[in-house]
Amino acid sequence: MSQPQHLSLDTAMLPERDRLAVWREVYGRLLFNIEIDPIRGFPFEARTELYRLPAAGLSSGWRTPAHFRISRRLLATASDNIVLAVVLRGRAEASQLGRELEVPQGGAVLMTTCDVGRHTLLDRGRHLSVQLPRQALAPLVRNVEDRLLQPIDPGAPALKLLRGYVLGAMTMGESARAEMQRLAAQHLRDLIALICGVREDDVAAQGDGPRAARLKLAKLAIKSRLGHGDLSAESIGALQQVSADYIRKLFRDEGTSFHDFVLEERLAQVHASLADPLKAHESIARLALAAGFGDISYFNRCFRRRFGLSPSERRKAYPSAE
Known part of the structure; x- marks a missing residue:
């Protein structure tokens, strides 16, 4: 895929009587192959942004409490993907493969798209997710099934970095270069591997490693914005959801400076x-x-x-x- 695909969905743009039916058809059946059941007492409302990179799909938004399920009847049309679902605000529950997990605010859970399972947002809350093919993660994470439905510390550095990185990647826009898209997808894969407990040295051995990938992404972002009057370490940092000082340090560690590279x-x-x-x-x-x-x-x-x-x-x- 040479261009990322972006889609915005918002129940507020639909007649109230049609909101759930349309969301079930578009979001549930066409996009994610899931069933959606609102929790009683909460009229269904949701808004989400979807962004597709090569070998990675991103989503971010909010919704009222609801069960999102993969039922047995959906397995025939299921893809073999791994999903990292992050709760930005609120609480969630997840179940799959005979395991159950409570997910606190800021926490996350790793699930598959090809096994019966359920993810329930218990509160009116915000969420984001990263979905990628199991085969893309396999070289880095052996026996990924052992990592499913295992607690992930909300304070884990790699998870914190991923939360910001997803939001930054989703602002790249339709004009983002193919190489920039590829690096973003690779970096997200590497961060999920780190979240799964893979050592950073082992991640780097399979590719550039998180820091090198982020530096490459910063360079590509600079090259695509040379004519912008607001090009700065601050603006590039905002794209990646990191500080300007972090961006400057990436260039210093390479023996140059942000200013000299630009x-x-x-x-x-x-x-x-x-x-x-x-x-x-x-x-x-x-x-x-x-x-x-x-x-x-x-x-x-x-x-x-x-x-x-x-x-x-x-x-x-x-x-x-x-």
């Missing part, structure tokens, strides 16, 4: 544009502004220092750009 990428973009015959009619100032330089004198100084020539001298060196 500057180098902006200079490289202008340098490439000066050689592009399709942009030969565009002024150098316009190319610099498009790359995010707000001060043309500063741009000229930085360009000469980096490439040893002025921008106009560099353009003249490419006859096809004239």
